Amino acid sequence: MAEPRLILTQDDIDEGCAHLAAVCPVWARVLPDLGPLPLRRQPDGFAAMAQAIVGQQVSVAAAAAIWGRLQAAGLDHQATLRDADDDTLRAAGLSRPKARYLRGIAAAGLDWEGLRALPDDRAIAELVALPGIGVWTAEIYLKFALGRADVFAAGDLALQEAARGMYGLTDRPGPAALRVMAEPWAPWRAVAARGLWAYYRWAKGREGIS
Secondary structure (H helix, E strand, C coil): CCCCCECCCHHHHHHHHHHHHHHCHHHHHHHHHHCCCCCCCCCCCHHHHHHHHHCCCCCHHHHHHHHHHHHHCCCCCHHHHHHCCHHHHHHCCCCHHHHHHHHHHHHCCCCHHHHCCCCHHHHHHHHHCCCCCCHHHHHHHHHHCCCECCCCCCCCHHHHHHHHHHCCCCCCCCHHHHHHHHHHHCCCHHHHHHHHHHHHHHHHCCCCCC
C-alpha cells in the first residue's frame, strides 16, 4: 500500500501550485494574485478534531471565540472534555448537540496515531463512524491535521462559491460537480482547496474557513 502524499512544508504547497498552473489556465492566471497559500498545518489528535467540530456551521469569528474559551477552561484535552458537564460546555458557547458530539468522540477511544497510517478513504471512514463527524469534517481533519495532499472537501460551500467565481459559472457547483471539476487537480487537491479559500477571501472580503 503506497503511503499517502503529504503536505509538510511550504515547498509542498509550491509544488502543488505549480501543478495547478500547469494543468489549468484559470489557475495559472489566478494564483499569482492570491499570494503565497498558507500551510495551515496543525498537530493531529483529539484537539484538532474538536476544533473542527466547534467550527461546524458557525462563522470563523464565532468558532475562534468558542475555541478560545474552551482552551482557557482547559477543555481542549480529551480527558477533561469527556468529563465536563453540560453547563460547563454551554458556558463556553457549545450547543447541546456539539457538546454531546465532543463528549462522544472523547469517550470513543479512537487511535489517533493509527489514523496516520491509513489511506484517505479508510481514515475518513474511521472518523465518520464517530458522533457528529460527517465527510466534510473528516476531510478538513485529514487536510490540516494529517497533511493529506489530495483531500478536497467538495461539500464546502465556500469552495463551491469560489469555484463559481473563478471559473465564471452561472450557478454554484454542487459537491458532485465540484469533485468532477477537481479531478485534474489531483494529486494536489488539498492545495487547490487552499487556493479556492484564498480566492473566496479575496473576492468576498471574509474567510471561508476557520
